[in-house]
Amino acid sequence: MNKTIVLASNNAGKIKEFNALLGDMGIDVKPQSEFNVEEAEETGLSFIENAILKARNACAHTGLPALADDSGIEVDYLDGAPGIYSARFAGEHGDNEANNALLLEKLEGVAELERTARFHCVLAYMRHKDDPTPLVFHGVWEGRIMTSTEGQEGFGYDPLFYVPECACSAASLPKEVKNQISHRAKALKQLFSAFQKQSSVQQGTPF
Numbered sequence: 001m002n003k004t005i006v007l008a009s010n011n012a013g014k015i016k017e018f019n020a021l022l023g024d025m026g027i028d029v030k031p032q033s034e035f036n037v038e039e040a041e042e043t044g045l046s047f048i049e050n051a052i053l054k055a056r057n058a059c060a061h062t063g064l065p066a067l068a069d070d071s072g073i074e075v076d077y078l079d080g081a082p083g084i085y086s087a088r089f090a091g092e093h094g095d096n097e098a099n100n101a102l103l104l105e106k107l108e109g110v111a112e113l114e115r116t117a118r119f120h121c122v123l124a125y126m127r128h129k130d131d132p133t134p135l136v137f138h139g140v141w142e143g144r145i146m147t148s149t150e151g152q153e154g155f156g157y158d159p160l161f162y163v164p165e166c167a168c169s170a171a172s173l174p175k176e177v178k179n180q181i182s183h184r185a186k187a188l189k190q191l192f193s194a195f196q197k198q199s200s201v202q203q204g205t206p207f
């Protein structure tokens, strides 16, 4: 018997990936839109703080356990920018086209080897809004920023993210492949093993 977990995200791209990844685990995860949760203000100064803010906000509104994802891309040539500000890099929250255009502009003329970058995904799982020990997991995906967009899959910065192990952009990968190797997949694998460990210690649900 599964307990419902609220997915504290409004990003359609993320929600699709979570559904694919969590489906296999027999975990019943519902997006926060189903509970009319108002978006949390992302005032933290790290992915970790923002993920906790989002999870806590969803717990507070629903009375249910919540899982949040704060993620973004770190570009070495830009001293780590856009980082935690990835969703609002070009100003307006979630304008992927403008974000990608700005990233290309800032890296204009920069040589391939200096375009190294990585995606981060921090997941925070909280049992309730006052949970003093949120579970936090971190996945990283290394690559570099291309000189033009490529591919139709994925979301966000995927069309500009070159994946060396696949020799193509993240947006050219079939979703099954991205969901095996991405920053989000890596963080979720850690969450699954933590849940499994807990359920082997405690009887009943791992939550």
Ligand SMILES: O=c1nc[nH]c2c1ncn2[C@H]1C[C@H](O)[C@@H](COP(=O)(O)OP(=O)(O)OP(=O)(O)O)O1
Pocket: 008, 009, 010, 011, 014, 042, 054, 069, 070, 071, 072, 073, 086, 087, 088, 094, 099, 119, 154, 155, 156, 157, 158, 182, 184
């Ligand atoms: O796999 C990915 N492929 C491409 N881009 C990605 C990925 N993962 C994160 N990203 C980018 C999208 C957004 O520009 C930022 C996340 O920002 P972030 O605040 O965590 O998410 P969000 O505001 O879009 O949705 P929400 O806070 O409701 O989960 O990093």
Ligand SMILES: [Mg+2]
Pocket: 042, 087
């Ligand atoms: Mg956000």
